[in-house]
Amino acid sequence: MTSRERFLAACACRPLPRPPVWIMRQAGRYLPEYRALKDRHSFIELVRTPALAAEVTLQPLRRFALDAAILFSDILVVPEALGQGYRFKEEGGIAMEFRLETRAQLDRLSADGLREKLGYVGETLRRLRRELAGEKALLGFGGSPWTLACYMVEGGGSDDFPRALRLFRDDRAFFDALLEKLTAALIEYFRMQIESGADAIQIFDSWGGLIAGPDYEPASLQWIRRLIAALPADFPVILYAKGTAAHLAEQAASGARVLSVDWTVDLPAAHDALAQNPKLKTQNRRVALQGNLDPALLGTTPDTVRRETLHLLESMRGRPGYIVNLGHGIRPDARLECVAALVDAVTTWK
Secondary structure, three states: OOHHHHHHHHHOOOOOOOOOEOOOOOOOOOOHHHHHHHOOOOHHHHHHOHHHHHHHHHHHHHHOOOOEEEOOOOOOHHHHHHOOOEEEOOOOOEEEOOOOOOHHHHHHOOOOOHHHHOHHHHHHHHHHHHHHOOOOEEEEEEEOHHHHHHHHHHOEOOOOOHHHHHHHHHOHHHHHHHHHHHHHHHHHHHHHHHHOOOOEEEEEOOOHHHOOHHHHHHHHHHHHHHHHHOOOOOOOEEEEOOOOHHHHHHHHOOOOOEEEOOOOOOHHHHHHHHHOOHHHHHHOOOOEEEEEEOHHHHHOOHHHHHHHHHHHHHHOOOOOOEEEEEOOOOOOOOOHHHHHHHHHHHHOOO
């Protein structure tokens, strides 16, 4: 069985001798070869140049026996294609070209020519598909409509995105018009990724945990549901929504094939609860799980990583439909020997 076949079997909840493994934000500053490229090219240049983006995507796979490659890109390429650019500030963090505040600004955002504007993403995926030759799964991704709206309305990064939350509460018509526009753009973007060779799409609802409980459906999940419904039937969609454990049952009914959970979730309990979910039983659907090692572990020791990884694997023994991953993106201070220990623990587990 190839790594690609193993990954797709896990998405379909089929029993496997061992689960597949990949790591959110597989590429990055923890890799010396990535840092060497960053010394010569800006992040945005890496993203927009297919040869460089493909190279960065493949770097982790040359070091570690991972089962999937995830496209090197950024969620903010979609607002950029709509007409709201982004940049990385010298002191760190993200700045949008302007803060989205008025109807006139919103009306100027347009998805016309989105495929052409983001053609470099499609070219990167096609290059990767040729390089991987069907041996490894190839994952595309994008931000959820809510998460993209957070950056657009705030005008950059934030710890709690108060402007986006205020817009949702105080001007629902403006908010809904923005998310309608983002959802339509993401549908086109994800369709392009699928046509270019992606085996699965991961949706990052990274700021879903900021939304008050009863507001999660209207502010975020309803838009994710529309997005998934517009993609090919049964295409593997992975939904990652940090800090939203209380909404796992509703997320499972969104149409996603895999739920990726953060490190605060009791993974076996979540698996068992979803297996007994009456709505999923009625639909004759099963939902796989992905996660949920604490990313901080990769800054400890190989022995600690190996012990915690084996503990997680044993806790999921006999529970098909599981993909090993971190509960959030890999950190810049991750140690190479710890990443190697994680992957080795999974690939040698019986």
